Amino acid sequence: MNEVLPQLNELLFSSVEGCLAHVYGNAADRPERQRRYPTDMTDAEWAEVRPLLPVPGWMRGRGGRPEGYCHRALLDAIRYLVDNGVKWRAMPADFPPWDRTYAFFRRWRDHALVREFHDRLRARVRERLGRDAQPTAGVIDSQSVKGSRIGNMFDDLPPDLARLLTLRVWHAMWLQRIDTKIAALQKRDAEQEQGRTNRPQEPDWIVELGIGNGRPPIEVHAGNCYAAGKRRRPVPRDEARRLLTSGVRACTHCKPDAQLRILD
Numbered sequence: 001m002n003e004v005l006p007q008l009n010e011l012l013f014s015s016v017e018g019c020l021a022h023v024y025g026n027a028a029d030r031p032e033r034q035r036r037y038p039t040d041m042t043d044a045e046w047a048e049v050r051p052l053l054p055v056p057g058w059m060r061g062r063g064g065r066p067e068g069y070c071h072r073a074l075l076d077a078i079r080y081l082v083d084n085g086v087k088w089r090a091m092p093a094d095f096p097p098w099d100r101t102y103a104f105f106r107r108w109r110d111h112a113l114v115r116e117f118h119d120r121l122r123a124r125v126r127e128r129l130g131r132d133a134q135p136t137a138g139v140i141d142s143q144s145v146k147g148s149r150i151g152n153m154f155d156d157l158p159p160d161l162a163r164l165l166t167l168r169v170w171h172a173m174w175l176q177r178i179d180t181k182i183a184a185l186q187k188r189d190a191e192q193e194q195g196r197t198n199r200p201q202e203p204d205w206i207v208e209l210g211i212g213n214g215r216p217p218i219e220v221h222a223g224n225c226y227a228a229g230k231r232r233r234p235v236p237r238d239e240a241r242r243l244l245t246s247g248v249r250a251c252t253h254c255k256p257d258a259q260l261r262i263l264d
């Protein structure tokens with residue numbers, strides 16, 4: 001499990017659209033939004049912002065529904081609103097519904113997550129500028145600052161134990177889902193393979209049957225004939241020959257009469 005987690009984490013954060021709502025929620029069910037406004041984050045900006053987003057409450061067992069909208073689209077919507085000074089209800093239609101966006105924003109604001117997000121972003125910027133990530137942490141010596149900077153650079157994970165543990169559970173559940181599906185597909189492939197090898201042999205001859213009373217024989221075919229209809233019955237060689245001599249039509253594609261040497 002412990003070797004698998006870093007790989008899953010990489011998987012989660014390596015795809016451009018890998019927000020938590022995409023990976024664990026239902027955001028992937030919706031079509032991808034086309035980016036078109038100047039306020040839409042570039043892929044590089046999103047890559048910077050995404051690991052800083054707090055793990056949503058529904059992922060931490062705090063209730064609420066799994067999110068149905070991409071965090072990137074929600075953030076772009078908020079950026080659009082702030083930059084253009086429009087009302088929530090005037091949100092362009094290509095963003096998630098305004099009330100969902102507002103709920104997302106309000107949840108963050110009420111849980112001080114906007115503040116936390118801002119602090120994390122500021123820490124990243126300071127880190128970029130080569131300064132101490134904590135403005136007041138004057139006691140940290142240069143060695144540990146260097147160490148923490150290297151640590152932060154590769155650390156996309158949530159900062160606290162509660163979220164790390166929850167994320168671990170979610171990753172384990174995700175892995176289980178993947179394993180279940182892998183097992184199902186492998187089983188299906190194995191069954192298909194077995195079906196191929198166990199398929200009953202084609203009969204040598206078949207008779208195509210008519211509809212109605214007694215389903216009378218209407219045409220004789222070789223067993224592998226593609227032109228034979230669905231209503232059919234396998235027959236032994238003798239019966240095929242008897243049917244043909246008694247006047248039942250011979251298929252013109254597979255020519256069973258020629259094969260049985262009863263040409264007239």
Ligand SMILES: [Zn+2]
Binds near residue numbers: 019022069070071
């Ligand atoms: Zn997403």
Ligand SMILES: [Zn+2]
Binds near residue numbers: 220228253
């Ligand atoms: Zn035929």
